[in-house]
Amino acid sequence: xxxxxxxxxxxxxxxxxxxxxxxxxxxxxxxxxxxxxxxxxxxxxxxxxxxxxxxxxxxxxxxxxxxxxxxxxxxxxxxxxxxxxxxxxxxxxxxxxxxxxxxxxxxxxxxxxxxxxxxxxxxxxxxxxxxxxxxxxxxxxxxxxxxxxxxxxxxxxxxxxxxxxxxxxxxxxxxxxxxxxxxxxxxxxxxxxxxxxxxxxxxxxxxxxxxxxxxxxxxxxxxxxxxxxxxxxxxxxxxxxxxxxxxxxxxxxxxxxxxxxxxxxxxxxxxxxxxxxxxxxxxxxxxxxxxxxxxxxxxxxxxxxxxxxxxxxxxxxxxxxxxxxxxxxxxxxxxxxxxxxxxxxxxxxxxxxxxxxxxxxxxxxxxxxxxxxx
Amino acid sequence: xxxxxxxxxxxxxxxxxxxxxxxxxxxxxxxxxxxxxxxxxxxxxxxxxxxxxxxxxxxxxxxxxxxxxxxxxxxxxxxxxxxxxxxxxxxxxxxxxxxxxxxxxxxxxxxxxxxxxxxxxxxxxxxxxxxxxxxxxxxxxxxxxxxxxxxxxxxxxxxxxxxxxxxxxxxxxxxxxxxxxxxxxxxxxxxxxxxxxxxxxxxxxxxxxxxxxxxxxxxxxxxxxxxxxxxxxxxxxxxxxxxxxxxxxxxxxxxxxxxxxxxxxxxxxxxxxxxxxxxxxxxxxxxxxxxxxxxxxxxxxxxxxxxxxx
Numbered sequence: 130x131x132x133x134x135x136x137x138x139x140x141x142x143x144x145x146x147x148x149x150x151x152x153x154x155x156x157x158x159x160x161x162x163x164x165x166x167x168x169x170x171x172x173x174x175x176x177x178x179x180x181x182x183x184x185x186x187x188x189x190x191x192x193x194x195x196x197x198x199x200x201x202x203x204x205x206x207x208x209x210x211x212x213x214x215x216x217x218x219x220x221x222x223x224x225x226x227x228x229x230x231x232x233x234x235x236x237x238x239x240x241x242x243x244x245x246x247x248x249x250x251x252x253x254x255x256x257x258x259x260x261x262x263x264x265x266x267x268x269x270x271x272x273x274x275x276x277x278x279x280x281x282x283x284x285x286x287x288x289x290x291x292x293x294x295x296x297x298x299x300x301x302x303x304x305x306x307x308x309x310x311x312x313x314x315x316x317x318x319x320x321x322x323x324x325x326x327x328x329x330x331x332x333x334x335x336x337x338x339x340x341x342x343x344x345x346x347x348x349x350x351x352x353x354x355x356x357x358x359x360x361x362x363x364x365x366x367x368x369x370x371x372x373x374x375x376x377x378x379x380x381x382x383x384x385x386x387x388x389x390x391x392x393x394x395x396x397x398x399x400x401x402x403x404x405x406x407x408x409x410x411x412x413x414x415x416x417x418x419x420x421x422x423x424x425x426x427x428x429x430x431x432x433x434x435x436x437x438x439x440x441x442x443x444x445x446x447x448x449x450x451x452x453x454x455x456x457x458x459x460x461x462x463x464x465x466x467x468x469x470x471x472x473x474x475x476x477x478x479x480x481x482x483x484x485x486x487x488x489x490x491x492x493x494x495x496x497x498x499x500x501x502x503x
Numbered sequence: 504x505x506x507x508x509x510x511x512x513x514x515x516x517x518x519x520x521x522x523x524x525x526x527x528x529x530x531x532x533x534x535x536x537x538x539x540x541x542x543x544x545x546x547x548x549x550x551x552x553x554x555x556x557x558x559x560x561x562x563x564x565x566x567x568x569x570x571x572x573x574x575x576x577x578x579x580x581x582x583x584x585x586x587x588x589x590x591x592x593x594x595x596x597x598x599x600x601x602x603x604x605x606x607x608x609x610x611x612x613x614x615x616x617x618x619x620x621x622x623x624x625x626x627x628x629x630x631x632x633x634x635x636x637x638x639x640x641x642x643x644x645x646x647x648x649x650x651x652x653x654x655x656x657x658x659x660x661x662x663x664x665x666x667x668x669x670x671x672x673x674x675x676x677x678x679x680x681x682x683x684x685x686x687x688x689x690x691x692x693x694x695x696x697x698x699x700x701x702x703x704x705x706x707x708x709x710x711x712x713x714x715x716x717x718x719x720x721x722x723x724x725x726x727x728x729x730x731x732x733x734x735x736x737x738x739x740x741x742x743x744x745x746x747x748x749x750x751x752x753x754x755x756x757x758x759x760x761x762x763x764x765x766x767x768x769x770x771x772x773x774x775x776x777x778x779x780x781x782x783x784x785x786x787x788x789x790x791x792x793x794x795x796x797x798x799x800x801x802x803x804x805x806x807x808x809x810x811x812x813x
Contacts, residue, residue, distance in 0.1 A: 338590065344554055345577055
C-alpha cells in the first residue's frame with residue numbers, strides 16, 4: 130500500500146512542478162466550456178449565409194422587407210445578388226447555403242390575391258445544414274406573410290406564400306454518411322499528424338538524444354523536415370486505414386478522386402505536423418506537450434466543420450474557423466468527394482494550405498532556434 | 504592549436520558558470536578538464552560542441568571561429584556526453600547508421616567506420632543487438648562509436664568513465680588511448696584524478712568556472728603538489744615511540760600513519776628504516792608516496808576533490 134501511495138504522491142508532486150502541465154490541465158476544461166457556451170449557450174444555435182435574387186423590385190418594399198426580415202431572424206445572414214447565375218456559383222462552393230429567388234410580379238400577385246411563389250435552391254452537401262436552411266426559409270415565408278397581412282388588414286390570413294424548390298446542383302442530395310466521411314478524413318490531419326509531431330522534439334529532449342542531433346551539423350529546418358517525414362508516414366497510415374474502413378463499412382457514394390485527394394491530404398497533414406512541431410519545440414516536458422496538442426486538437430475540431438457544420442458557430446467564431454488551415458482542408462475534401470470538384474476549383478484551398486504550411490514551418494524553425502538551441 | 508579558447512564567459516542568470524576561461528589544445532593530445540561537479544566542465548564542453556551559447560570570449564576549432572562557422576565546427580567534433588544517447592529500440596548498427604546520417608556519411612565510409620568501431624572500440628560482438636539488451640559497458644562503447652562515426656579529428660568526452668567499475672574503466676582508458684593513436688585530439692572531462700593522471704597529456708584543473716592550473720600532470724604535481732612523502736605504519740603499541748623517533752625528520756601523525764615530507768624520499772626512506780630498526784621498532788609498512796593531482800587540487804582550493812564531490 131505504501132508503495133502505491135508513494136507512486137501517487139510522487140506523480141502528484143511532479144504534476145505540480147510542471148507548470149506547463151498544470152496550465153494545460155486547467156486550460157482544457159476552461160476552453161471547452163467557453164467553446165460550448167459560445168456555441169450552444171444562445172437561443173439560435175445556427176447562422177447560415179444565404180443569397181437572395183430579387184427580380185421583383187416592387188415599390189411597396191415587400192421584397193426589401195423579406196431581406197430585412199430574414200436578417201432579423203438571426204438565423205440567416207443575407208447576401209443580395211442581382212444575377213442568379215452569380216448566386217448559384219456561390220451556392221456551388223457552399224459560400225451561401227441557399228439561394229432565394231423572388232420572381233417578377235411577386236408583390237403584384239401577393240396584393241391581388243394570386244398565389245405568390247418564391248424559388249429556393251439549397252446546398253445539399255451537408256444534410257443537416259440543408260434541412261435547417263430549408264425549414265428555416267419555409268417557416269420564415271409562412272410567418273412573414275401572416276404578419277404582412279395582419280399589419281395591412283387587421284385580420285388573420287392563413288394562406289402563406291408558396292415556396293417551391295428547384296434543383297440546381299448537379300449532384301444528387303447526399304446522406305449523412307456521405308457528409309461525415311470527408312470530415313472523418315480530416316481527423317488524422319488534425320489529430321494524428323499533430324500528436325505524432327508533438328512528440329518529435331520534446332521526447333528527444335527528454336531522452337537527451339536531441340543533444341546528439343544538435344551537436345551534429347544538421348540545420349534546424351532539416352531536423353524539422355526529418356521529423357515531418359516520419360510524422361507524414363504515420364499520418365498516411367492513419368488516413369489509409371480510415372479511408373479503407375470508411376469505404377468498406379459505410380460504403381458512401383463518394384468520388385474517391387485520388388490524384389486530387391492526395392495533395393489536399395498531404396498539405397493538410399503538413400499543416401497539422403507543423404503545428405505539432407511548434408508545440409514540440411515549446412513544450413518542456415512530454416506530458417505538457419501532449420496535453421497541449423490534445424487540447425488544441427479538440428478545440429480546433431469545432432472550428433473546422435469536420436464533424437458538424439461551421440454554421441452552428443456564432444458568426445464571430447465562424448470567422449475564426451475560416452483562418453484555420455484545417456477548415457480549408459475539410460472543405461476541399463468535401464468539395465472533391467461530394468461535389469466532384471476539379472483542380473481549378475481547388476486552387477484556393479491548395480494555395481491557402483501551402484501558404485499556411487510555409488508560415489507554420491518558418492515559425493517552427495524560429496522556435497527551434499529560440500527555444501531548443503538557447 | 505587545434506582548439507583555442509580565449510576569455511570564455513558563460514552566465515546562467517546571475518551565476519557565472521564559466522568565468523574567463525582560456526586554454527589551448529595541441530593536435531593529437533589528450534587534454535583533461537579536471538574538477539568537481541559544478542566546476543563548469545560540462546558547460547565548457549557543451550559550448551565547444553555548439554550546444555550552448557556563450558556571453559563573452561572567442562573559440563576557434565581547427566582555425567574556424569565557433570560562432571561564424573558553427574556547422575563546419577560541429578562536423579569536426581565527435582561529442583560523447585555522460586549519458587548514453589542511443590535509441591533503445593534500435594540495434595547498435597541502426598544507431599550508428601542514424602548518427603552517420605546526421606553527418607551525411609557515404610555508404611562506403613559508413614561501412615569502413617563500422618569496421619573501425621568493431622575493431623578499435625569492440626562493438627562488433629553486439630552490433631546487431633538492440634541497445635536495450637546491452638550491458639552498461641556495452642552501451643558506453645556503442646555510445647562512443649556513435650559519437651565518432653563520422654571520423655572527426657576532435658573527440659570530446661564528458662566524464663567518459665563515470666560509474667564504471669575499475670576493470671571497465673581501464674578498458675575504456677585503452678579505448679581513449681587508441682583514439683589518440685588513431686590521430687585524434689581528445690578533450691575529456693573527469694573528476695577522477697587518477698584517470699586524469701593516467702591518460703591525459705595535459706590537465707586543466709577547474710574550480711568554480713575558472714582554470715586554477717594547467718600543465719602536464721607531472722609538472723603540476725612537481726610544481727604545485729609539494730614534496731614526495733614517506734608513509735610509515737607501525738603497530739599501535741609502538742606508535743608513540745615511532746613518532747618520537749621520527750620527529751627529527753619532521754614526521755607527523757595523520758590517520759594511522761606517520762608522514763614525512765622529503766625532497767630526496769628514497770634516501771630518507773633508507774635512513775628512516777635503519778633508524779626504526781636500531782630502536783627495535785618494527786614497521787608494518789614503509790613507502791614513498793609521490794604527490795597526486797588530488798594534492799594539487801587541495802593546494803589550489805584548500806579542499807580535497809573527494810570532499811567537494813561529497
